[in-house]
Each structure stands twice: as C-alpha cells, then as structure tokens.
Amino acid sequence: MKNNFERYRLPAVEIARLAGERILEVYRQEFDTYKKADLSPLTEADMAAHRVITAALAELTPDIPVLSEEATTIDYQTRASWQRFWLVDPLDGTKEFIKRNGEFTVNIALIEGDRPVLGVVYVPVTGIAYSAAQTNCAWKQEANGPTRPIRARAYHGGKAMVVASRSHAGGAVDKFLARLRAREGEHETVNMGSSLKLCLVAEGKADIYPRLGPTCEWDTAAAHCVVEAAGGWVKDLQMHPLVYNKPSLLNPWFLVGGAGGYDWTVYLDGAG
Numbered sequence: 001m002k003n004n005f006e007r008y009r010l011p012a013v014e015i016a017r018l019a020g021e022r023i024l025e026v027y028r029q030e031f032d033t034y035k036k037a038d039l040s041p042l043t044e045a046d047m048a049a050h051r052v053i054t055a056a057l058a059e060l061t062p063d064i065p066v067l068s069e070e071a072t073t074i075d076y077q078t079r080a081s082w083q084r085f086w087l088v089d090p091l092d093g094t095k096e097f098i099k100r101n102g103e104f105t106v107n108i109a110l111i112e113g114d115r116p117v118l119g120v121v122y123v124p125v126t127g128i129a130y131s132a133a134q135t136n137c138a139w140k141q142e143a144n145g146p147t148r149p150i151r152a153r154a155y156h157g158g159k160a161m162v163v164a165s166r167s168h169a170g171g172a173v174d175k176f177l178a179r180l181r182a183r184e185g186e187h188e189t190v191n192m193g194s195s196l197k198l199c200l201v202a203e204g205k206a207d208i209y210p211r212l213g214p215t216c217e218w219d220t221a222a223a224h225c226v227v228e229a230a231g232g233w234v235k236d237l238q239m240h241p242l243v244y245n246k247p248s249l250l251n252p253w254f255l256v257g258g259a260g261g262y263d264w265t266v267y268l269d270g271a272g
Contacts, residue, residue: 025048032044
C-alpha cells in the first residue's frame with residue numbers, strides 16, 4: 001500500500017509560509033550579506049528560514065530526518081541509511097533576494113528512496129504556493145485566494161516559450177537556443193530566478209527549461225515533484241530522471257519539459 005504523503009502537503013505549505021514571513025522581515029530592512037565556503041551568498045534571511053523550517057518539520061515528523069542547504073555537514077554514510085527525509089532550501093535564489101527582485105522561494109521536499117514524493121515551492125513576495133504530493137495533480141494557491149490544479153502543456157513545434165536562469169545563463173544554453181531557432185524559428189525567452197523556472201513549466205506557461213549549469217539537490221527537489229505531478233518531467237541529458245541523496249549533492253545538467261513526447265535533446269551539443 002502506498003504511503004499517504006498527501007497528509008503532509010498542507011502542513012508543509014504552512015511551514016513554508018511561516019518561513020516566508022521571516023524572510024520578508026529581513027527583506028524589508030537593511031541586511032548584511034556573507035560568503036559561504038563555496039563563495040555563494042548567505043543572509044540572515046536564509047538562516048532565519050532554516051531555523052523555522054527545521055523546528056517545524058521536527059515537530060510535524062520527529063522520526064524523519066531533515067537535510068537543509070544551511071546544514072549540509074551530514075556525511076553520506078549517515079544519509080545512505082535514510083529511506084525517507086526532508087530536503088530543504090530555506091531560501092532558494094539568495095542572489096535574487098539580494099537584488100530585491102522578488103524571484104526567490106522557499107523549497108520543501110520529502111524524498112522517499114531517491115525520488116521526491118512531496119514538494120512545496122512558496123514565493124514570499126507574492127504569497128503564491130505550488131505544491132504536490134505524489135499524485136497526478138499539482139496545485140497553485142494564490143495569496144489569500146483559491147487553490148487550483150495546474151497542468152504542464154504539450155509542445156508540438158513552432159514558437160516555443162523557453163525559461164532560462166537569470167543568474168546562471170551560459171554558452172551551452174545559447175547554443176541550445178540557437179539550434180532551436182534554426183529548426184523551429186523564433187522563440188520567446190523569459191529569465192527567472194530560483195525554482196520558479198520549473199514552476200513555469202509545471203503550470204503550462206513555458207515549454208522547456210534547459211538547465212545547463214550547476215545546481216544542488218535542494219534547488220530542484222520540491223519543484224521537481226510539482227512538475228511531475230503536473231504532467232511534465234525533469235531529466236538529465238541522457239533522459240534519466242534526476243535522483244536524490246547521492247554521495248555528491250550536485251545535480252547533473254538537466255532539462256525540464258512539459259507534457260507530450262517532444263524530443264528536446266536534439267538541441268544539445270553532439271545531437272543531430
């Protein structure tokens with residue numbers, strides 16, 4: 001019998017909202033920025049959200065461990081024994097937070113084995129929450145408004161809507177887009193920060209997101225679940241689904257696509 005992960009979805013949404021409130025308290029005032037060991041930025045908002053989420057998840061599910069971006073010192077020998085765990089990015093898009101452009105999220109995922117079975121992506125500035133729990137339905141809840149199901153759309157050629165990273169675009173993406181343009185004509189591109197890029201595919205506002213650059217597992221897990229529940233997919237360049245709780249927490253390069261069987265790999269280096 002399948003586990004009923006749906007029972008955790010709404011509590012996880014509420015936990016993400018609470019973390020979002022703490023993030024906005026920092027966002028609305030002057031704040032300091034620090035550098036982590038990998039030189040990526042860190043703010044008090046990251047740590048405040050981390051503390052809220054880890055405490056709330058420990059109360060909700062005391063027997064399920066938590067791996068957060070802001071506490072990644074747990075070695076693989078320990079993690080390898082985990083059958084289920086929460087994977088959290090307390091503030092995804094710290095660079096966008098620092099720029100104050102609103103394109104940052106709170107990401108909470110539940111991993112079973114090596115797959116995300118629950119995902120919540122919350123946008124503090126807008127109050128929008130995306131969520132799913134290993135079902136064939138993903139949800140988008142507007143701030144103080146209705147919750148509605150979302151579905152990824154199918155691409156059949158022609159003018160494509162492409163979503164790309166605002167902070168991490170590069171030459172590989174440019175080549176991908178050039179090949180797409182040569183075959184299908186002009187496309188539209190929207191640049192976005194954080195896991196919102198995957199959510200645009202999930203809600204049918206974009207056809208493809210080529211992530212041809214570095215990410216970590218906590219960057220993708222929550223939105224990955226939402227995309228799959230909405231009928232889309234998240235796969236590496238060999239078209240294998242991303243897996244989680246690897247010895248290295250880095251993701252391979254990947255593509256995020258909508259419904260249908262369109263082959264986006266023809267636009268990759270070495271294809272065709």
